[in-house]
Amino acid sequence: MATRQQGLKGHPLHTPARQSDVDSLNSAFVTKLARFLDLTAAERAALWELQAGHFIAPARTEIVAAGYTYRGLLILNKGTAIRYKVLRDGRRQILGLSIPGDFVGFPGCLFEKCLYSTSTLEQVVACSVPFEKLFALFREHPRLGTAIFWLAGHESAHFTEHLVCVGRQSAYERVAYFLLELLVRLQSVGLAGEDSYVLPLTQELMADALGLSIPHVNKMLRELRADHLIALSGTRLTILDVPALSAIAAFNGRNLMRQKIPNL
Amino acid sequence: MATRQQGLKGHPLHTPARQSDVDSLNSAFVTKLARFLDLTAAERAALWELQAGHFIAPARTEIVAAGYTYRGLLILNKGTAIRYKVLRDGRRQILGLSIPGDFVGFPGCLFEKCLYSTSTLEQVVACSVPFEKLFALFREHPRLGTAIFWLAGHESAHFTEHLVCVGRQSAYERVAYFLLELLVRLQSVGLAGEDSYVLPLTQELMADALGLSIPHVNKMLRELRADHLIALSGTRLTILDVPALSAIAAFNGRNLMRQKIPNL
DNA sequence: CGTCAGGTTGAGGATGATCAACGAATGTGG
DNA sequence: CCACATTCGTTGATCATCCTCAACCTGACG
Numbered sequence A, B: 001m002a003t004r005q006q007g008l009k010g011h012p013l014h015t016p017a018r019q020s021d022v023d024s025l026n027s028a029f030v031t032k033l034a035r036f037l038d039l040t041a042a043e044r045a046a047l048w049e050l051q052a053g054h055f056i057a058p059a060r061t062e063i064v065a066a067g068y069t070y071r072g073l074l075i076l077n078k079g080t081a082i083r084y085k086v087l088r089d090g091r092r093q094i095l096g097l098s099i100p101g102d103f104v105g106f107p108g109c110l111f112e113k114c115l116y117s118t119s120t121l122e123q124v125v126a127c128s129v130p131f132e133k134l135f136a137l138f139r140e141h142p143r144l145g146t147a148i149f150w151l152a153g154h155e156s157a158h159f160t161e162h163l164v165c166v167g168r169q170s171a172y173e174r175v176a177y178f179l180l181e182l183l184v185r186l187q188s189v190g191l192a193g194e195d196s197y198v199l200p201l202t203q204e205l206m207a208d209a210l211g212l213s214i215p216h217v218n219k220m221l222r223e224l225r226a227d228h229l230i231a232l233s234g235t236r237l238t239i240l241d242v243p244a245l246s247a248i249a250a251f252n253g254r255n256l257m258r259q260k261i262p263n264l
Numbered sequence C: 001c002g003t004c005a006g007g008t009t010g011a012g013g014a015t016g017a018t019c020a021a022c023g024a025a026t027g028t029g030g
Numbered sequence D: 001c002c003a004c005a006t007t008c009g010t011t012g013a014t015c016a017t018c019c020t021c022a023a024c025c026t027g028a029c030g
Helices: A019-025 A027-034 A041-050 A131-140 A142-168 A171-188 A203-210 A214-226 A242-249 B019-025 B027-034 B041-050 B131-140 B142-168 B171-188 B203-210 B214-226 B242-249
Strands: A054-057 A062-064 A072-078 A081-086 A092-098 A117-120 A124-130 A196-198 A230-233 A236-239 B054-057 B062-064 B072-078 B081-086 B092-098 B117-120 B124-130 B196-198 B230-233 B236-239
Touching (some): A027 A072, A041 A142, A072 A131, A092 A142, A092 B142, A131 A142, A142 A203, A142 B092, A171 A196, A171 A236, B027 B072, B041 B131, B041 B142, B072 B131, B081 B203, B092 B203, B124 B131, B171 B196, B171 B203, B171 B236, B171 B242, B203 B214
Antiparallel strands (some): A062 A117, A081 A117, A196 A236, A230 A236, B062 B117, B081 B092, B081 B117, B230 B236
């Protein structure tokens, strides 16, 4: 925890989603996989089946809790959440942001006692995928299994990129990097415009994601504004010079995309 | 790069392994998977088949180079290597150590232009696994596909744990954490004793893994020695008080193990 | 109108980086 | 076999980055 009390308490309060919403809701995951491979009708149906049983959780709710045993993963279909670990003395490291289409609980829930927690930032719609069902999918639809493996690799790459950022970049570069990562990830699910978006995180959360203190994040944001690289009006952030900011942050969004899985 | 010149240059120099060695060589990967599920004879055979074509690479050789396009992964069967990214100005972040049984090139090689490099520390024996063959395995042996997905999740967890370490721990804690991680990982492949092992990394490499400078790593090691937590004789490191060091580093090796995959 | 979460700012201090040596061990070529 | 280069470890002085602490401000909301 950076410094302030977390405000991320509360227990999962699961409200069943209205059926009328469901159609549009489980599309994020399918859309994401469809970027990796061309899906057959049968495969789409299987993914549909996989995502039975949506639920809604309100903002600021812990939907995965470290230390418990889980028998499956979640798929996030709407809203955003953060994955994090809290050390015993309260220090917190945020591992990353989960956006629609992401697996929630990966990789923490693969362990006997779940390693990481996940809390919603806004109201989310998610669905539970028991391992049993996931493994059945690997059996019945090997191409989907392969795609899910590939997806896990991409999640993994988010962690490693984040690690480089935190391990070897200055505070200024880290903040720049983080804002750019948010831009491209939010763009990929239609939550950001060409060069702007509504910041889903407070400065406290950014601090915990980047291994910095709250005041220092604030100062770096001010500096980025003074350098005419970003602008903030309320909670809406605009990146004024994406190429310049990318150069500072050593960020290359293009490298992190991969269109189709080869040989599949 | 922490400061010194890297000494990790050179191009892959692939020497075919003698057939007589092969039998024992591809066991590391099989052993690792066997910890996740009970392998049938057919599955063992398939894994054997997957690992055709071993090669040997000498110490300090780059066996995966960032920026290139790869059509598969490698499986490391003997020796150790490091995965890392070098920024344009030379700063380097080491993402982790690869030990026998690990996928080399994951997750970097899943991208159009490989994101990370891998260099050997000692002479290694590895084999190339084209995606084509890997995906065929997902098709023919779904349980193995599932296990490989699971394995990818565990690799992922190494990255996230490392991220917590670098993001939210002091230099002293980071070094302590790293030494413990090395202990349990090397133990898992029989390269470490009860509480000691030969350090496979120089202080420069530790610095680049932990986001620290070389002199500071040196000072932290000295401090750990002064605190009677570790001892170093030559390159052999002994952890004098594993529980105490674990408490300092907030390290819980047990949490990172998972015996069998549930519901498989 | 009071409370609270979140943002902003500054002063002072600590952690860890940088720079610059030096030492020990190993290997290499003459 | 020795001179030399090279790599790695070690140490100290100085300095910068970033943290900590402590305010204060704003807007939202009851």
